[in-house]
Amino acid sequence: MRDILNHRDINLPEEQRQIIAESSKIMTDVAKFLVIFNKALDKFNNICDSARNKDAAVFNTIGDIMESLSALFVVLGMEDKSKDIMKQGKFLRKIVNAFRDIDELNSSLECGVNGAYENLALTLDDLAEIVLSVGTQALSKELGIDLDFIRDF
Secondary structure, three states, X not given: OHHHHHOOOOOOOHHHHHHHHHHHHHHHHHHHHHHHHHHHHHHHHHHHHOOXXXXXXXXXXXXXXXXXXXXXHHHOOOHHHHHHHHHHHHHHHHHHHXXXXXXXXXXXXXXXXXXXXXXXXXXXXXXXXXXXXXXXXXXXXXXXXXXXXXXXX
């Protein structure tokens, strides 16, 4: 697209030049997002293969992807959506860090196994129900973790 814009023998009205320039920028930024997305997945596979905390690897990868997706929404002119996505990504990271050392919540996620992520999603649904029924203050006290940041979201 830049070649078309820079080609001296192609006479384009200014409005079409602006459309091509904007389209070129969007394509470049989408390509950057896809590169970051692939790097996040590679990072996840490396962490997952090394048998460390696989659950945290899933959530941190989702957080990385959400941050880069947020940047993409800015380019697309959707700043409000970008802020919402960034806020959700930060919340996810804080939740993961708060529950990181609670052994009872560690799952037996097996990377690459069919159904592993479905089981993880079901576990998260169960955890959400527990948090809603017990309340964050009681849960925070019982588990000995700080969940005060939840009020900020």
